[in-house]
Amino acid sequence: MNRRRAGRILTAVLIAALAVPLMYGMVQLPAPGHADAPAHTNVSAGYIERGAELGGSENLVTGVLLNFRALDTFGEVLVIFTAWLAVAAVAGTASNAERDPVPPSPVVDYVIRLLGPFIAIFALFVIVNGHVLPGGGFQGGVLLGAMLILLSLVMDAETVARAVSARSWIWLRATGVLVFAMVAVMGLPLAGYLFGLPDEPGLRQVLTVALELGIGIGGGAVLAGLFFAIAGADRS
Amino acid sequence: MIDAAHALLVCFLVIAGAAFFFIGTLGLLRFPDFYTRIHAVTKCDALGAGLVLLGLAIWRGPDGEGVRILALIALLLISSPTAGHALARAAFRTGLKPWTRNDGERDGEIPGDASERD
Amino acid sequence: MTGSVTAKYREMRVNATDLFDLVLLALLLTCAIGIARLKDLAACAILFSAYSFILCLVWAHRGAPDVAMTEAAVGAGITTVLFLVVISRVGRREK
Amino acid sequence: MSAVHRWVQLSTALFVFWLVLSMPLDLSDLLWGLPAAVAAGGLAGAFLWREASPGIGARRVAGLVFYTFDLVRQIVPAALQVARVVLDPALPLDPKMIVHRTPLDDDLERVTLANTITLTPGTHCVDLDGDRVTVHCLSPSFAASLIDGSLDKRISTSIGGVERDE
Incomplete structure (x- = not known):
């Protein structure tokens, strides 16, 4: 009892000791959105001024992600793929979950079947327009994955998982990594360095959209794969 | 004149939507059990948000954004009652008993903390 | 004259924006504390979903x-x- | 309804949705949208609607739009009634479960019925199993239009009886 109380006091003291310098630092931060803040006066001003031209897409975020920091993004795509590999290795061999005894409601079934294709179209729209509008490969990919998970709620996960053969699923999940690696290597002849995009605007746009599509399809397939593996519907 | 009527209509719709949200939230807090509460939540979600969005669509006029907001309303009118139905059905199929007036009187409980405890 | 009025209006709007952010942050904090304290994992998952949604509003607003x-x-x-x-698959109570 | 007919129908709906998303229109939107809609429509027809079609044609879309306006007219008085219940300090609730047998026998009609019940303040569709609709209502008076069958009739005049599957 006494020890517990001492522990609590110690925790409180430690938290206070941590909080005071943090708060002191926070008071000295410039106001959010202030024009003179260091974050707005150095590199980001350059991004905003010339990013659209140099990055090759009207949406600055996409330009930064796919061009200036392509290596980081490649790492991210690899991490997503690796996450699926890890989950599949741990959970993929687990026995199948017991069947849900209650069939889905006919209302839910009908509405999800009706809306599913529209969600897919919206996901594709987000992916393809990632260089102009908010969104892009990652966001659209998540929407695709969400659609597959939604469908497997009404259609039985195994049916959805079997719509594509196990081998094709693996290729689909690797699409992001493969397309990114391909574009990166193509940078050598086209721009003179790895991960470079060519200067010619038409070609650059085609490559940007290809990257977005690859990331989107790969991301969606990985997310759906995570769900199938955890729900025990994965036989690959 | 037209502008004023336009703005007035938009204001009316948005305020009506907000009133819907208010009443729905009040219902959520006052109603006694899961089934009656889900009544409040579903209607709030679909009709309150629908009215606010309709106001915004009229505010934008017939350009791309306005039409997209109308599509959003259609989606809301389809998906929100379906979600409410799915929740209520899950509770019904797993055997949650609805609160009735007689229960409340017999147990001497006031509406607001009957059933739904586990 | 009109210039000063618009400037004042802009100032008011900035304040309202900050207030909105503060409300959202307070909600975030409430959710976070709830997640840390609850023992029912399903409730935690739902609360975490609410947390993400509020954070989404913060991002959109920023x-x-x-x-x-x-x-x-x-x-x-x-x-x-x-x-x-x-x-x-693993049960919903934290041990 | 043949598979090709279904494909065309689904793809048209998806293409219109794509156009709404990408307004103001641009040539590149059409170039992306058309193949995307055709592919998604084909996949939906092959995987989701293989046994039955959604059963929504042009006339039913018009019927649904008309029905939405009709729905708003039904909702307003019910909403006021529920508002009165919620604001009443005594909270005069008398919740009941009601089982209703509907004469509607088409998927879309039944889904419309269930969602109408859920959207109308005072009633909430709890289960739909064949023609048995289980409804939870805040008090029996809210379910009047359901019990006397006028709701079923309104739905079948707006969207029923046309474009059945063969």
Whole structure:
């Protein structure tokens, strides 16, 4: 009892000791959105001024992600793929979950079947327009994955998982990594360095959209794969 | 004149939507059990948000954004009652008993903390 | 004359924006404390979904629609589903 | 309804949705949208609607739009009634479960019925199993239009009886 109380006091003291310098630092931060803040006066001003031209897409975020920091993004795509590999290795061999005894409601079934294709179209729209509008490969990919998970709620996960053969699923999940690696290597002849995009605007746009599509399809397939593996519907 | 009527209509719709949200939230807090509460939540979600969005669509006029907001309303009118139905059905199929007036009187409980405890 | 009025209006709007952010942050904090304290994992998952959704509003309000979209889809949508699937397989009480 | 007919129908709906998303229109939107809609429509027809079609044609879309306006007219008085219940300090609730047998026999009609019940303040569709609709209502008076069958009739005049599957 006494020890517990001492522990609590110690925790409180430690938290206070941590909080005071943090708060002191926070008071000295410039106001959010202030024009003179260091974050707005150095590199980001350059991004905003010339990013659209140099990055090759009207949406600055996409330009930064796919061009200036392509290596980081490649790492991210690899991490997503690796996450699926890890989950599949741990959970993929687990026995199948017991069947849900209650069939889905006919209302839910009908509405999800009706809306599913529209969600897919919206996901594709987000992916393809990632260089102009908010969104892009990652966001659209998540929407695709969400659609597959939604469908497997009404259609039985195994049916959805079997719509594509196990081998094709693996290729689909690797699409992001493969397309990114391909574009990166193509940078050598086209721009003179790895991960470079060519200067010619038409070609650059085609490559940007290809990257977005690859990331989107790969991301969606990985997310759906995570769900199938955890729900025990994965036989690959 | 037209502008004023336009703005007035938009204001009316948005305020009506907000009133819907208010009443729905009040219902959520006052109603006694899961089934009656889900009544409040579903209607709030679909009709309150629908009215606010309709106001915004009229505010934008017939350009791309306005039409997209109308599509959003259609989606809301389809998906929100379906979600409410799915929740209520899950509770019904797993055997949650609805609160009735007689229960409340017999147990001497006031509406607001009957059933739904586990 | 009109200039000063618009400037004043702009000032008011900035304050209202900050207030909105503060309300959202307070809600975030409430959710976070709830997640840390609850023992029922399913309730935690739902609360975490609410947390992500509020964070999504913060992103959107701070002018980062790309991040907001990801947060809504991943945080509020898919992560919740994955949590719930896992919970349905391992049991919902924290030991 | 043949598979090709279904494909065309689904793809048209998806293409219109794509156009709404990408307004103001641009040539590149059409170039992306058309193949995307055709592919998604084909996949939906092959995987989701293989046994039955959604059963929504042009006339039913018009019927649904008309029905939405009709729905708003039904909702307003019910909403006021529920508002009165919620604001009443005594909270005069008398919740009941009601089982209703509907004469509607088409998927879309039944889904419309269930969602109408859920959207109308005071009633909430709890289960739909064949023609048995289980409804939870805040008090029996809210379910009057359901019990006397006028709701079923309104739905079948707006969207029923046309474009059945063969």
